[in-house]
Amino acid sequence: MTVLAHTRLDIRPLSVFTGAEIFGVDLRQPLDGDHVRQIRDALHKWKVVFFRDQHIDHAQHLAFAEHFGKPTYAHPYDAVPPEGYPQIRPISSASKTGRRGERWHTDVTGVVNPPIASILRANDQVPEFGGDTLFTNLAVAYANLSEPIKRLADTLWARHQFGGYNGDFENQTEYAQKVKANPIVSDHPVVRVHPETGERLLFVNPGFTRRILGVSEEESRHLLALFFEEIVRPEYTVRFRWQPGSIAFWDNRATAHQGPGDFAYLDVERVLYRITLEGDIPVGIDGRQSVPVIGAPFKALAAA
Ligand SMILES: [Fe+2]
Secondary structure, eight states: OTTGGGOOOEEEESSSSSOEEEESOOTTSOOOHHHHHHHHHHHHHHSEEEEOSOOOOHHHHHHHHHTTSOBBOSOSSOOOOOTTOTTOEEEETTSTGGGGGGSOBOTTTTSSSOOSEEEEEEOSOOOSSOOOEEEEEHHHHHHTSOHHHHHHHHHOEEEEETTGGGOSOOSOOHHHHHHHHSOOEEEEESEEEOTTTOOEEEOOOTTTEEEETTSOHHHHHHHHHHHHHHHTOGGGEEEEOOOTTOEEEEETTSEEEEOOGGGGGSSSOOEEEEEEEOOOOOBBTTSOBOEEEESOOOOBOOOO
């Protein structure tokens, strides 16, 4: 057993900036502290890490997540968790609400403390092809802005809300009704500082960011178009193909992600299970913290 505690995990990067696969660990077993450190370090470096052939159940998924933070309830509005696992959110390719993932987004940034990380796992029912997930790196997106645009972005704040850039939902789905009845809205710095790596992150996303504050609606639209285009440059992204037993674990402070809608055309339902870890409150480069506008923080479940 002590031998395992000192093994180096096999970490294989998938692109220059973003994403690495991790081999050499069995997630059916409890992790030792050294492996937790190695996985966390890889997560901070590569922003999203992937595991293959980890055929774990809900309890093992939860045990893995608890090494890295405190699991929240499944979702602020929208979840039918599996019996006995209120922290787990099933995401089905067949559900209409699942298709919201088609827009690039960072998870749950409508709340004042968006999750620090999400851990998404495939069960054994995965299409042979199609239904990939894309991830991008908000640190490199910021780092590669020109100096004048960085200086501008550093001063800006943005409003994030469920309903996102398009504002209120126009449709009448049950989800849209829940959002309208109980809006969740927060203001975040456009550039947040990662509390563990110190990196500056371009923290806006089309799924939740409604507008830039303190500028005209038209200026906001142009600024967001610039930032949204920047965060999804192909060279910052990685595309992950799901297989039975695959797991994606992303730093939700430093990434955005998207599920292209191609799975809607497949005749195989793909079910993924997600756990999110309670987030800290974002901090801008001047030390100011994000501010809730409407709605409660998204907290960890109290211990049973
Ligand atoms: Fe998501």
